[in-house]
Amino acid sequence: MRIELTVNGERREADDVWEGESLLYALRERLGLPGSKNACEQGECGSCTVYMDGVPVCSCLVAAGQAQGREVTTVEGLAGDDGLDPVQQAFVECGAVQCGFCTPGFLVSTHDLLARNPSPSDPEIREALAGNLCRCTGYEKILDAVRAAASAGAQS
């Protein structure tokens, strides 16, 4: 089948999509956007998190066909023309990135959290990011990064 959707502001299409393919597969293998990650492909780890029509979803759990006509934003779409998003900048500067495989999902989830709640408490951060697994950091520096991004957002 053929799918058409908007990804990171651009109209995109893909042909010969097998009905069983996930949005994650279509993004990674058909649209040249491998930033969203495939750590579990069963909705447990959050590494594939993208926005679909403004709502964060596990793209591994969305069939590619379900994204027909929808608007998708991936990690590749977070940075603006003037550089990294404050969330991306904070993750780099706080040492929240080690292997980085969980990072794209954390970035989208954090971006969504701060859009909803610009000054989250620690328990709110933990709850919002509970669906994203990280195996490298023990999460301390991820918390630092989220706090730093919130603080940067408050100042801007």
Place this chain on the structure above:
Amino acid sequence: MTSTETRNVGKIGDSPLRPDGTLKVTGEFAYSSDLWHDDMCWGVTLRSPHPHARIHSIDVSAALATPGVYAVLTHADVPGLNRVGLEHLDQPALAEDVVRYQGEPVALVAADHPETARRAAKRIVVDYEELPALTDPRRALDDDAPLVQPGGNLVRELAIRRGDPAPTAPVVVALDFEVGMQDQAFLGPESGLAVPDGEGGLDLYVATQWLHVDQQQVCRVLDLPPDRARLHLAGVGGAFGGREDLSMHVHACLLAMHTGKPVKMSYSREESFFGHVHRHPAWLRYEFGATEGGRLIYAKADILFDGGAYASSTTAVVGNGGTLGLGPYDIPSVHVDARGVYTNNPPCGAMRGFGCVQAAFAHEALMDELAERVGVDPVEIRALNGMREGDRNITGQLIDSAAPVAELIRTVRDLPLPPPPDDRPDIRDLPGGASNTTHGEGVVRGIGYAVTYKNVGFSEGFDDYSTARVRLEIVGGEPVATVHTAAAEVGQGLITVEQQICRTELGVDRVVVHPKNTMVGSGGSTSASRQTYVTGGAVKAACEAVRESVLALSARRLGVSGLRLDGDKIVSASGEVLAVLAEVLADEAVEETVEWHHRPTYPVDPETGQGDAHVQYAFSAHRAVVDVDVELGLVKVVALDTAQDVGRAINPDAVVGQIQGGSAQGMGLALMEEIVVTDGKVRNPSFTDYLIPTILDMPPMQVKVLEYADPHAPYGVRGVGEPPTISSGPAVAAAIRAATGKALRRVPVRPEHITL
């Protein structure tokens, strides 16, 4: 100097940002599962459903006839020696007449779409005859046990004897302990891309911990000389030991050579649980004899590791479990037996902490028991018995640099404690969290302590080295260093450290890290907490060689001797600036390659286990604070604080990151992480059923870093990555014991262990 300035400078001791950080936050960093090639096809693996079976026949005809399928391969298609293995060549790349564990690779398919390949693989007909499976390692050496490997079921037996052979003591404590099977659970699945070069060779882009040992193994199976199989490090999504053994490497190469097409393989999470080795489950029996005051007189240990169906690194894990298995204590008389055996369970091998993790749960539990028996507190009993510099450990090796056990354990004791439970405002901080299982009723707080020590680098006589090539040249009028090693960056930050060392030694600002591949000599394994030490040592030595060459060149050009390099200036003996680097180098590049070996280690005596087995020791201590809902058996770790001696922190921020991440993995084993194996079959190969700590599970972690330089190591560094994974779990277990009064002789601790 402010932290901003140090970040910009980026020499050793600073914490410059990792050079791949921006790529990793923009989604542009190319992990091994992200690779793509024109005309590539997808490879999948057919695996054994049985823990032990004879293969009578394999019929691939229906699979081959599937539209879109390019190749279906079995062991009959292997051109070279059909054997792989890190320490013993005991595992077929593709099964021959017998499968020895559930998940053993049997056949491969390449097709135009991964789903086509998966469906074709299901059409392969394998005629299995199930055989009796050996699934209890405690029976592995019985006379009537099924034979897993033709040479018998013993992988290695190690005896350590020291001091009085028949010691007695006024106070004797003993216990049996059991540790479950832990998974590395790196997030980036096993994956890579094999690309034929059209001339009978290929390039393999893969996530791994040691390119050169992979290359040896690939070449052996494919019957290729090393220059025909070039390995390149693709982006690695974590490793933790699980990428020391081969996974899809040989399989993708076989398919690529057979089809003449680029082949990508990428495991699902379920396949990943079958596609790499795990941490050995262990059964441990310990006994301590001590004075009335709690000073150890003797220690005995009997340790059994389940190696599973193939040896992997079981030999070395037994080495560590035996030589380090009594912990960082000064013990006059010692009697240790450690064994690793074959079974039809999943193969086990390397994971962060490597043989010490299992032992630490036992010796630390017993140390607490001794403390209680003699009426000494858990901190002071460890300080009393802790190793000191100048002591000899249980293999008789002199501890010839800092061994600050007493300082570490007292340091964690003195760190601020979290607020008491009554002040807790948020239900999410209680056991059970937002599940709303308690508002504080039935919740008891406990505090536990543990210490450990771990060898750094490869041991027991292994010639452990790394190779670095450093090039210095002028680019755009500015000196630029390029550092090329094959040492795998798996997320820990080695590339940052390589840059810092080049900046420090050569005074340059710009350092390019060359892509990691086999076009330079081996960097050794990214394991055993060794890369900052060994590859760091190699990069330092290569920089020194470059510096000497630059000064020799300068001396020739300037006609002056006794020069030194100060930043980018060539300075005379009297301190006069004679030239800048750009003038001396002009269009010339200075390049040096150095193979750097750490000081030798030696095999232990086969009878007594005595010898200088290890190159360096790293020490850490943890304090865990837990709240336990004793009615439901739920545990909330409230604080997990640690102190560790890192010798010299090359990158202090990265050191803390390693310690926090390592602590989380140790906590995971104490509380939740276990591959459940029943009758040789894995019951929970998914992140739904195999749980790793989330951000809700992890507590705040205070980290106190001590820096007692090791005079024998480059810059005084001491390996960092593993100790926190060893001491954190036992501290958590101790804290739960303190809260519940339960003995808890098995990890992970489950709710029923607390409530029943």
